[in-house]
Amino acid sequence: MTNTQVTLIQIDNYGPWTVTPEPRREVDLQALQSRLYADLSQLFGNRNGYVFFSRFDNMIAVTNGMTIDAHALIQESIANRYPVTISLGIGVDRTPVDALGQATSRLQEAGSAQDRTRQEILRGEMLDESQRTDEDVQIAHFDVNNATGEYTDRLNEFDTFIQIEQGYAELMRYMRMAHDSLSFFVGGDNVIAVCSTIDRPAYEDAVEHVRSTVGVDLKVGVGRDRTAQDAGMAAKRALERCREKGTAVVLDL
Amino acid sequence: MTNTQVTLIQIDNYGPWTVTPEPRREVDLQALQSRLYADLSQLFGNRNGYVFFSRFDNMIAVTNGMTIDAHALIQESIANRYPVTISLGIGVDRTPVDALGQATSRLQEAGSAQDRTRQEILRGEMLDESQRTDEDVQIAHFDVNNATGEYTDRLNEFDTFIQIEQGYAELMRYMRMAHDSLSFFVGGDNVIAVCSTIDRPAYEDAVEHVRSTVGVDLKVGVGRDRTAQDAGMAAKRALERCREKGTAVVLDL
Amino acid sequence: MTNTQVTLIQIDNYGPWTVTPEPRREVDLQALQSRLYADLSQLFGNRNGYVFFSRFDNMIAVTNGMTIDAHALIQESIANRYPVTISLGIGVDRTPVDALGQATSRLQEAGSAQDRTRQEILRGEMLDESQRTDEDVQIAHFDVNNATGEYTDRLNEFDTFIQIEQGYAELMRYMRMAHDSLSFFVGGDNVIAVCSTIDRPAYEDAVEHVRSTVGVDLKVGVGRDRTAQDAGMAAKRALERCREKGTAVVLDL
Amino acid sequence: MTNTQVTLIQIDNYGPWTVTPEPRREVDLQALQSRLYADLSQLFGNRNGYVFFSRFDNMIAVTNGMTIDAHALIQESIANRYPVTISLGIGVDRTPVDALGQATSRLQEAGSAQDRTRQEILRGEMLDESQRTDEDVQIAHFDVNNATGEYTDRLNEFDTFIQIEQGYAELMRYMRMAHDSLSFFVGGDNVIAVCSTIDRPAYEDAVEHVRSTVGVDLKVGVGRDRTAQDAGMAAKRALERCREKGTAVVLDL
Known part of the structure; x- marks a missing residue:
C-alpha cells in the first residue's frame, strides 16, 4: 500500500x-x-x-x-x-x-x-x-516509443513538441482521474508519475488510453520503495528493460 | 509583416x-x-x-x-x-x-x-x-484571468495545474494550426507566443476558442518590434493594460 | 581534543x-x-x-x-x-x-x-x-576591525584589497606554522580557520602577530562542535559578541 | 598607451x-x-x-x-x-x-x-x-613554473596553497606599487594582471622580484587589445608560448 x-x-x-x-x-x-x-x-x-x-x-x-x-x-x-x-x-x-x-x-x-x-x-x-515501509512510494517512468525516429528526426520541432505535449496532457488527466496519481513532464519525451497502489493492468490501460485518444505510443517502467529517489531509480531501470525486451510495461515492485 | x-x-x-x-x-x-x-x-x-x-x-x-x-x-x-x-x-x-x-x-x-x-x-x-525592420517580431503574452482566485487559492494544486495545462495544450495547437505561431508555457499561468502577422480578431478568436473548447479564460497583450526582447516587453506592458482595463486583448503594434 | x-x-x-x-x-x-x-x-x-x-x-x-x-x-x-x-x-x-x-x-x-x-x-x-565527540571540530571566524570605516569607505578598492590580502597571507602562514590550523579567506574581510585544540592565549597571540607584522587589526570568535556547520555557526555568534563587547577574542567552547 | x-x-x-x-x-x-x-x-x-x-x-x-x-x-x-x-x-x-x-x-x-x-x-x-584604440587594455597572465610537479604532487595541499598565496601577495603588491597595475588570483596557480603601459624589462623585474623575495618562480604572457577579452586571450596564447619555449616572458603587443 x-x-x-x-x-x-x-x-x-x-x-x-x-x-x-x-x-x-x-x-x-x-x-x-x-x-x-x-x-x-x-x-x-x-x-x-x-x-x-x-x-x-x-x-x-x-x-x-x-x-x-x-x-x-x-x-x-x-x-x-x-x-x-x-x-x-x-x-x-x-x-x-x-x-x-x-x-x-x-x-x-x-x-x-x-x-x-x-x-x-x-x-x-x-x-x-x-x-514507513518499503512500499510507500510508487513511481512510474513513461517515455514515448521511438520518439527520436518517429518525431525528432522527422518533424518540425514544434510539431514534435505538440505530439509530446498532447500525449502528456492526456496522460496527466487520465492518471489523475482514473488512478489518483500525479504525472509530470520532465523533459524530452519523459513523464514521471507519482502513483497510488496500481497494478499492471492499470498501466496497460493508461498506455492504451493515450494511444487510442491522441495517438501517442508510450511505454512505462515502474518501481516502488521507501523514498522517491529509490523508487524513481527502480522505475528508470525497469524502463530500460522495456527498451531491451520491447514490452510496454515493466514493473519492479 | x-x-x-x-x-x-x-x-x-x-x-x-x-x-x-x-x-x-x-x-x-x-x-x-x-x-x-x-x-x-x-x-x-x-x-x-x-x-x-x-x-x-x-x-x-x-x-x-x-x-x-x-x-x-x-x-x-x-x-x-x-x-x-x-x-x-x-x-x-x-x-x-x-x-x-x-x-x-x-x-x-x-x-x-x-x-x-x-x-x-x-x-x-x-x-x-x-x-531588418521594427515589425519583424510579434510577441503575444497570454495569461489566465484571475488564476489565483479561480484556481490556485481554491483547488488542489494538481487540478489547478491540469486546468492551466489543458488551456496551454489547446492554445499551442490552435495557434500553430490556425496562425503558424509558436506558443510556449513559461510558468505560472503564462504563455508567450511568437506570432506571424496576425490581428485583433485573430487573438479574439484564439481566446474564444480556448474558452469554448476547454473552459479556460485567457487575456492577451501583444507587442511588435525589431527583437524578441523589445517585442516581448511591449507585450507584457500591453497585458498590464488588459488587467487595468478589464479587456481580453490589447495590441501595441 | x-x-x-x-x-x-x-x-x-x-x-x-x-x-x-x-x-x-x-x-x-x-x-x-x-x-x-x-x-x-x-x-x-x-x-x-x-x-x-x-x-x-x-x-x-x-x-x-x-x-x-x-x-x-x-x-x-x-x-x-x-x-x-x-x-x-x-x-x-x-x-x-x-x-x-x-x-x-x-x-x-x-x-x-x-x-x-x-x-x-x-x-x-x-x-x-x-x-565522534562534540569537541571534534574547532572553527575560528576572524574579521578585520572596522574594515568598512578604515578601508572600504576611504581607500582605492585595490589598496583595501591589498591590506586584507596581506593580513590574510600572514594569518594563514602563522596559524599553520604555530598551530597546525588551516585558514581560508571567505570574502569581504573574513577568514575562517579550521583549528586544532588551541586556547585563548593562542588566538590573542595570532591577532597580535598579524597586527605587529602587517598592521592589520583582527578580532575572532571561536566555536567547537561535532560538525563544521555547528562549530562554524557558534564561531559566527561568538564573533558577533566580539563586536558587541568590543573585545578581540570570544571563545564559545 | x-x-x-x-x-x-x-x-x-x-x-x-x-x-x-x-x-x-x-x-x-x-x-x-x-x-x-x-x-x-x-x-x-x-x-x-x-x-x-x-x-x-x-x-x-x-x-x-x-x-x-x-x-x-x-x-x-x-x-x-x-x-x-x-x-x-x-x-x-x-x-x-x-x-x-x-x-x-x-x-x-x-x-x-x-x-x-x-x-x-x-x-x-x-x-x-x-x-578607443587597439592599445587600450594590456593584460598579463602569470602562472607558477611547474606548480604541479613542484608543489601539488609533492606537498600537503595547504603548503602548496601557502606558496601560491605568498607569491600572489607579493606580486599584487609589487605590481601595484611599481607599475600601477592590478593583479588578481584567478585559481590554480594563475594570476591575471591589468597593466599600465609596461614593457619587457618591467615584467622581467616583477618575475625576478617575486623569485628573490618569496622564492616562487613565475612566467608571464602579455597581450594588448581594444577589450579585456581580446587582450586576455592574447595573453593566454603568449603564456602558452612561454611554456613551449621555456622562457619567462612573452609579449604579444
Missing part, C-alpha cells in the same frame, strides 16, 4: 512581484525560476526526495523521510539566496492526489498565494518514522 | 547519454537541464533574444539580430561549462513555424539527434541586417 | 583541460570554477560540512560525520553536471594540517593531478561514528 | 545583511557570493569585459567598450535574481589603479558601503568611443 508524503512549494506573492514596479525582464524571470527549481531539485534530492517543476511558481515534491526541520532548512536556504521566499505545505495520504490536497489546503488556509503578508508558511503532517 | 529568425537548440545525443552506462540520477538531470536553460536564457537574452525551454533537450529561440558568430560563441561557452554539447540550426521566414521548420531541417540533414558523431552542428540562414 | 576529518577535492587533469585544444575563454573558466564551488558548498553543506575554495582547482572541506557513500554520491553528482570530474582524498587527525596531509597523500599516491588516466579517485579514512 | 575603463562592483550593505537578524549560514553565503560572481563574469564577459572576484563583496571589472546602459542592465538583472543589490562606479585612466581610484571615489561620495539607504548607485565616466 502506498503512503506518499507530498510537499507543495509555492513562491510567495510571485505574480505581483514579477510586475512590480513594472514588468521585469522575461529572461531574468526565466533564469530565476529555472535556477530555483534546479536548487530545490538538489536540496530535496540530497534528502532522497523528488521535485517537479510543474508551474514553476508552484512546484510539487515527494518527500517521504524528510522531517519538518529539513523543510525549514530548505526554506531558509532559499531565502538566503533568492529575491523571493517560498511557503511549504505538507500532506500524507494513501493516494498522492489526496496528500497534495492536504498540502494545498494548509497553504490556502494560511492566506492567498498573492497575499503580501503571507510569507514562509511551513505547515503540515509528516509520515511517522515508525510507519 | 513579421520576419522571424528562429534557432533550434538541440542537446547532442542526450537521450543515450542520460542512461550511459546506466540511468543517471534524475535530480542531477533536472538540475543540468534547468541550469542549461537558465544559462541559454541569459546568453541569448544578453543579445536581445528569447529562449523557450519547450522539451529542454530541444529548445527554441527567437534570435533576430544575432549573428552566426554570436551563435558560435554561445555554443562554445556551453561546451566549456557542461558535460554535454549543443547543435544549433537557424532559419528565417515570414512565419515562425516555417522559420523553425528550416532550422529543424538543417539539423536533421546533418544527422540524427541520437547520432554520437553528430556534434556541435551550426548551420543556417541569418536575417540580413539591411532587411 | 579536536579530531578533524578533512577532504581534499581535486579537479582531475584540470590545467591541461583549460588549454586543450587551445586556451578556453577565461570568463567561462571563472563561471565553471565558481559554480562548481557553489555546488560543492551546498552538497557538503547539506551534510553539515564546510568547503573552502582555496585554489578552486583544489578545494578543502571539513567533513566530520560524512561517510564514504556520501562522498561517492557527491563525486557522481558533479560528473553528471560538469565537463570535469573530481577526485577525493580523505584523512582524519588530531590536527587539521595532518588530516589534510593524509588526504593529500592518498591522491598523490594514486597519480599526478595532471595524469589523464587518474580520474575520480575516492580514497581515505573516515572518522568512526563511535569515536 | 593604455587607457583602461574600470568598474567597481560593490554589494550594497552586504556585511550587515549577512548577520541580520542573526548570522546567515556560511554555506549559503558562499553559494550566493560565488554564483553572483559567476553571473557577473558571464554578464560582463558577454560584452567583452573581465570581472575579478577579489573580495567577492567588492569585485573589479575591466569594461572598455561597455556603455552606461549596459551597466544599468547588468545592475537590473542582478536585482531581479538575487536577494542583494549592487552599486557600480566607473572610471577611466591611463593607469588601471587610477581608473579604479575614480571608480571607488564615485561610490564613496554616494555614501558608505554599509549605508542602508545607499542602493544601486550607478556613476562614472565612460571611455568615449572615438578615443
Whole structure:
C-alpha cells in the first residue's frame, strides 16, 4: 500500500512581484525560476526526495523521510539566496492526489498565494518514522516509443513538441482521474508519475488510453520503495528493460 | 509583416547519454537541464533574444539580430561549462513555424539527434541586417484571468495545474494550426507566443476558442518590434493594460 | 581534543583541460570554477560540512560525520553536471594540517593531478561514528576591525584589497606554522580557520602577530562542535559578541 | 598607451545583511557570493569585459567598450535574481589603479558601503568611443613554473596553497606599487594582471622580484587589445608560448 508524503512549494506573492514596479525582464524571470527549481531539485534530492517543476511558481515534491526541520532548512536556504521566499505545505495520504490536497489546503488556509503578508508558511503532517515501509512510494517512468525516429528526426520541432505535449496532457488527466496519481513532464519525451497502489493492468490501460485518444505510443517502467529517489531509480531501470525486451510495461515492485 | 529568425537548440545525443552506462540520477538531470536553460536564457537574452525551454533537450529561440558568430560563441561557452554539447540550426521566414521548420531541417540533414558523431552542428540562414525592420517580431503574452482566485487559492494544486495545462495544450495547437505561431508555457499561468502577422480578431478568436473548447479564460497583450526582447516587453506592458482595463486583448503594434 | 576529518577535492587533469585544444575563454573558466564551488558548498553543506575554495582547482572541506557513500554520491553528482570530474582524498587527525596531509597523500599516491588516466579517485579514512565527540571540530571566524570605516569607505578598492590580502597571507602562514590550523579567506574581510585544540592565549597571540607584522587589526570568535556547520555557526555568534563587547577574542567552547 | 575603463562592483550593505537578524549560514553565503560572481563574469564577459572576484563583496571589472546602459542592465538583472543589490562606479585612466581610484571615489561620495539607504548607485565616466584604440587594455597572465610537479604532487595541499598565496601577495603588491597595475588570483596557480603601459624589462623585474623575495618562480604572457577579452586571450596564447619555449616572458603587443 502506498503512503506518499507530498510537499507543495509555492513562491510567495510571485505574480505581483514579477510586475512590480513594472514588468521585469522575461529572461531574468526565466533564469530565476529555472535556477530555483534546479536548487530545490538538489536540496530535496540530497534528502532522497523528488521535485517537479510543474508551474514553476508552484512546484510539487515527494518527500517521504524528510522531517519538518529539513523543510525549514530548505526554506531558509532559499531565502538566503533568492529575491523571493517560498511557503511549504505538507500532506500524507494513501493516494498522492489526496496528500497534495492536504498540502494545498494548509497553504490556502494560511492566506492567498498573492497575499503580501503571507510569507514562509511551513505547515503540515509528516509520515511517522515508525510507519514507513518499503512500499510507500510508487513511481512510474513513461517515455514515448521511438520518439527520436518517429518525431525528432522527422518533424518540425514544434510539431514534435505538440505530439509530446498532447500525449502528456492526456496522460496527466487520465492518471489523475482514473488512478489518483500525479504525472509530470520532465523533459524530452519523459513523464514521471507519482502513483497510488496500481497494478499492471492499470498501466496497460493508461498506455492504451493515450494511444487510442491522441495517438501517442508510450511505454512505462515502474518501481516502488521507501523514498522517491529509490523508487524513481527502480522505475528508470525497469524502463530500460522495456527498451531491451520491447514490452510496454515493466514493473519492479 | 513579421520576419522571424528562429534557432533550434538541440542537446547532442542526450537521450543515450542520460542512461550511459546506466540511468543517471534524475535530480542531477533536472538540475543540468534547468541550469542549461537558465544559462541559454541569459546568453541569448544578453543579445536581445528569447529562449523557450519547450522539451529542454530541444529548445527554441527567437534570435533576430544575432549573428552566426554570436551563435558560435554561445555554443562554445556551453561546451566549456557542461558535460554535454549543443547543435544549433537557424532559419528565417515570414512565419515562425516555417522559420523553425528550416532550422529543424538543417539539423536533421546533418544527422540524427541520437547520432554520437553528430556534434556541435551550426548551420543556417541569418536575417540580413539591411532587411531588418521594427515589425519583424510579434510577441503575444497570454495569461489566465484571475488564476489565483479561480484556481490556485481554491483547488488542489494538481487540478489547478491540469486546468492551466489543458488551456496551454489547446492554445499551442490552435495557434500553430490556425496562425503558424509558436506558443510556449513559461510558468505560472503564462504563455508567450511568437506570432506571424496576425490581428485583433485573430487573438479574439484564439481566446474564444480556448474558452469554448476547454473552459479556460485567457487575456492577451501583444507587442511588435525589431527583437524578441523589445517585442516581448511591449507585450507584457500591453497585458498590464488588459488587467487595468478589464479587456481580453490589447495590441501595441 | 579536536579530531578533524578533512577532504581534499581535486579537479582531475584540470590545467591541461583549460588549454586543450587551445586556451578556453577565461570568463567561462571563472563561471565553471565558481559554480562548481557553489555546488560543492551546498552538497557538503547539506551534510553539515564546510568547503573552502582555496585554489578552486583544489578545494578543502571539513567533513566530520560524512561517510564514504556520501562522498561517492557527491563525486557522481558533479560528473553528471560538469565537463570535469573530481577526485577525493580523505584523512582524519588530531590536527587539521595532518588530516589534510593524509588526504593529500592518498591522491598523490594514486597519480599526478595532471595524469589523464587518474580520474575520480575516492580514497581515505573516515572518522568512526563511535569515536565522534562534540569537541571534534574547532572553527575560528576572524574579521578585520572596522574594515568598512578604515578601508572600504576611504581607500582605492585595490589598496583595501591589498591590506586584507596581506593580513590574510600572514594569518594563514602563522596559524599553520604555530598551530597546525588551516585558514581560508571567505570574502569581504573574513577568514575562517579550521583549528586544532588551541586556547585563548593562542588566538590573542595570532591577532597580535598579524597586527605587529602587517598592521592589520583582527578580532575572532571561536566555536567547537561535532560538525563544521555547528562549530562554524557558534564561531559566527561568538564573533558577533566580539563586536558587541568590543573585545578581540570570544571563545564559545 | 593604455587607457583602461574600470568598474567597481560593490554589494550594497552586504556585511550587515549577512548577520541580520542573526548570522546567515556560511554555506549559503558562499553559494550566493560565488554564483553572483559567476553571473557577473558571464554578464560582463558577454560584452567583452573581465570581472575579478577579489573580495567577492567588492569585485573589479575591466569594461572598455561597455556603455552606461549596459551597466544599468547588468545592475537590473542582478536585482531581479538575487536577494542583494549592487552599486557600480566607473572610471577611466591611463593607469588601471587610477581608473579604479575614480571608480571607488564615485561610490564613496554616494555614501558608505554599509549605508542602508545607499542602493544601486550607478556613476562614472565612460571611455568615449572615438578615443578607443587597439592599445587600450594590456593584460598579463602569470602562472607558477611547474606548480604541479613542484608543489601539488609533492606537498600537503595547504603548503602548496601557502606558496601560491605568498607569491600572489607579493606580486599584487609589487605590481601595484611599481607599475600601477592590478593583479588578481584567478585559481590554480594563475594570476591575471591589468597593466599600465609596461614593457619587457618591467615584467622581467616583477618575475625576478617575486623569485628573490618569496622564492616562487613565475612566467608571464602579455597581450594588448581594444577589450579585456581580446587582450586576455592574447595573453593566454603568449603564456602558452612561454611554456613551449621555456622562457619567462612573452609579449604579444
